[in-house]
Amino acid sequence: MQPTKIHVGVIYCPPGQLANFHEELDVLLSSFREDGRPLVVLGDFNIHQDKPQATELHALLASFVLERLSTTATHRSGKQLDLIFTRNCTNSNILVTPLHVSDHYFVQFNMTLPSILKQTPLLGSFCHNLRSLSPSCLFTAIFTSLPTQNLFSTLDVNTATDTLSSTLTTCLDSICPLSSRPARMTPPSPWLSDVLREHWTELRVAERRWQKSKDPADLEQSAG
Known part of the structure; x- marks a missing residue:
């Protein structure tokens, strides 16, 4: 057996308009490999949980099978702005502690990671x-x-x-x-499908043919 490695994403969303936040978060979460390793996404989201943006956020995180840890208010205003989402791990002993040096509270919790068998090379x-x-x-x-x-x-x-x-x-x-x-x-990159890979190979063959022949017809084929 060997210790489990985890993926961690730390998020900060400035207060105010979200702009492309959800799209950028979608791209970030898609970059984490779905290989069974635990994933932890946490940080200062600055999204009030009683706003429509929170519903969209939770739907996005749920699509990646991420579950939100339930906490009390994490901000001096009484709002839950600092959120924690996890996948493939067990969490317990969640504690929120006010701080004198920040308007955000300190959030701590225990996380139990599963052990995985050593993979065959x-x-x-x-x-x-x-x-x-x-x-x-x-x-x-x-x-x-x-x-x-x-x-x-x-x-x-x-x-x-x-x-x-x-x-x-x-x-x-x-x-x-x-x-x-x-x-x-x-x-391989998830966007590189078998069809795209086949077209890419054909394009490279046509390009090499043009480099040898310098025939305008081959150049048109390699560009197209």
Whole structure:
């Protein structure tokens, strides 16, 4: 077992008009990975809980499965302006203490974090660097490694297929060895869907084609 790591977001919203506060908070919360780790969002929100803006705020936080800790007034005016929202953890012993040096009160609480099993290290991937492959060298290696035409023609279909496949694999591995690539430690950007990734790949291919040919038609395709 290993200690649980947590995500923490500290918020300050200036008093007055909220402007784009909810949109910016939405973007911030979306940046935290939903990997099961506890998330704590707290700070001076400066939003009166009896105002319509508070309803919108709570709806936004609830959409991220964040629950608000119930407290007494956290400001000298008797309002609850300092809020705490948590996810995937247990909270207890919430205490609000007035301060002589601030109009905001000191809020403290105990938080119990779950323990998580130590994750198995991610495995890397292996691939051939085909950009360094010489077609002529590959042809020569395959031609010299395969059985003669007379011998190859005497083999049954399955044996001939296996022989060809193993020869191709052996020659490719000898000329263009497998190289390892470390596993990705973070998930890909959520906005980069399979469709966008496919279009991006096609665009990069068209761009490389234009860089070689300088053909206006290829340039138009790469721009579009």
